[in-house]
Every structure is written in C-alpha cells, then in structure tokens.
Amino acid sequence: MMAATSQNNDLAGHGATPEGVQVLHADDSLLVLNKPAGLLSVPGKGEDKQDCLSTRVQQLYPDALVVHRLDMATSGLLLMARSRAAQRSLSQAFAERQVHKAYEAVVQGQLAPPEPSDDGWGLIDLPIVVDWPRRPLRVIDALLGKPSKTRWRIQHYDAAADHTRLRLEPVTGRSHQLRVHLQALGHPILGDQLYAPALVQARAERLLLHACSLRLSHPVSGVLLQFESAAPF
Numbered sequence: 001m002m003a004a005t006s007q008n009n010d011l012a013g014h015g016a017t018p019e020g021v022q023v024l025h026a027d028d029s030l031l032v033l034n035k036p037a038g039l040l041s042v043p044g045k046g047e048d049k050q051d052c053l054s055t056r057v058q059q060l061y062p063d064a065l066v067v068h069r070l071d072m073a074t075s076g077l078l079l080m081a082r083s084r085a086a087q088r089s090l091s092q093a094f095a096e097r098q099v100h101k102a103y104e105a106v107v108q109g110q111l112a113p114p115e116p117s118d119d120g121w122g123l124i125d126l127p128i129v130v131d132w133p134r135r136p137l138r139v140i141d142a143l144l145g146k147p148s149k150t151r152w153r154i155q156h157y158d159a160a161a162d163h164t165r166l167r168l169e170p171v172t173g174r175s176h177q178l179r180v181h182l183q184a185l186g187h188p189i190l191g192d193q194l195y196a197p198a199l200v201q202a203r204a205e206r207l208l209l210h211a212c213s214l215r216l217s218h219p220v221s222g223v224l225l226q227f228e229s230a231a232p233f
Contacts, residue, residue, distance in 0.1 A: 018056040029086040037206045041069035076211025089219035102213035103168040104231040107187040124150040124181040128174045138176045148174045150181045
C-alpha cells in the first residue's frame with residue numbers, strides 16, 4: 001500500500017472549519033481532526049458539558065460518527081467516521097490494534113534509559129483498573145487490573161528544567177493509560193491535574209500530552225493513511 005499525504009477532500013464542509021478544530025483530512029468515509037486541549041471529545045453529563053469536538057464537527061459534517069476519544073486535557077489527532085459501515089470498520093481496526101497511534105509527552109524528572117531492546121523502546125506493563133471510590137481516576141492493580149501496555153522512548157532530557165520529552169505508543173487502549181503508567185514510573189506528566197502532585201501540576205498550564213501520529217488503512221480503499229501533528233508545547 002502507498003501512504004497518502006494529509007489532505008482535505010472536503011465533500012461536505014465547503015471549506016469551513018469547526019470552531020477551534022483543525023480538519024486535516026475529509027473524504028466520504030472518514031475525517032481526521034486535530035483536537036485542542038481543554039475540549040471534550042463527546043458530550044458529558046450536564047448542560048455545561050455539551051460543547052465538544054463531536055458536536056462542533058457535526059454542525060458542518062452532520063454524518064460524522066464517533067470512533068474513539070481523547071481525554072479532554074489531551075490535544076491531537078482524532079478520527080471520526082462518516083457512515084455506519086466506516087464506523088464499524090474503524091472500530092474493529094482499533095479493537096484489533098490495526099491503528100497505530102503515537103503521543104508526545106513531557107514528564108517530571110529524568111528517566112533512566114529503557115532496558116536494552118531490539119528497537120530501543122521500553123515497555124510499561126502494568127494492569128489498570130477504575131478506582132471506584134475516586135472515579136473517574138484509574139489505578140495500577142496487579143489482581144483486578146486489565147492488562148495494559150505502553151511503549152516509550154526518550155526524545156530529550158532538559159537538565160535545566162529537569163523534565164524529559166517522551167514518545168509514547170499505547171499497545172492497549174485503557175482510559176488514562178499513559179497518564180497512569182507514567183505516574184506509576186514516578187514521572188507524572190507536567191500539568192496533569194488528575195495524577196500529578198501539585199508542584200508538577202503547576203509546571204504547565206495544560207496537560208503536556210499530545211496525540212502526534214496516526215496511521216491506519218482506509219476503511220474502503222485500503223490505502224495506508226498517515227498523519228502527523230507537531231506537539232504545541
């Protein structure tokens with residue numbers, strides 16, 4: 001398969017852009033969007049949580065359907081389908097781990113290099129479960145947790161600021177997985193209002209976590225699509 005370049009084959013939006021949301025690609029099967037931090041992916045409970053990415057996009061693309069989500073505090077690449085058939089196909093691709101996702105994060109402190117491996121990546125393999133008394137928080141639980149794996153690689157350590165920039169690849173897709181795994185390593189993400197101590201929360205105005213890369217096969221044509229979005233931090 002050949003890789004397609006990022007483009008906007010705008011079949012319904014007529015050049016318009018959803019408020020605050022960048023449309024990287026649009027065809028009759030799917031949309032690739034760039035979500036800002038601080039915006040819900042889908043509506044939440046309560047009148048104050050109805051403004052979200054899916055609602056804004058559906059004002060221009062009424063046929064847009066949710067396939068997956070990003071945390072409200074996380075920015076970056078997100079897919080929506082434009083038909084029930086495409087939604088089923090894309091959902092199955094996510095479930096079967098055929099969609100490759102990568103994230104960039106900035107974490108507190110300096111991580112030791114991962115154990116030697118063939119590809120230079122480390123692996124966090126820690127099971128995650130909902131912390132019911134404090135939900136929606138998640139915790140590591142060896143007995144009750146669901147298998148959860150995250151690949152990680154150091155990009156750069158800033159000694160003056162004492163923080164490390166990481167490339168992250170979730171093998172599984174648990175809620176809050178990247179945030180919980182990095183907290184468990186003792187290196188929470190800067191600006192994380194849920195899992196970082198107060199001093200680390202205060203080091204950034206937002207969660208420094210961004211979905212920067214997305215690779216998948218088109219649900220109809222089978223052409224390999226790849227999209228990149230530089231971290232805005």
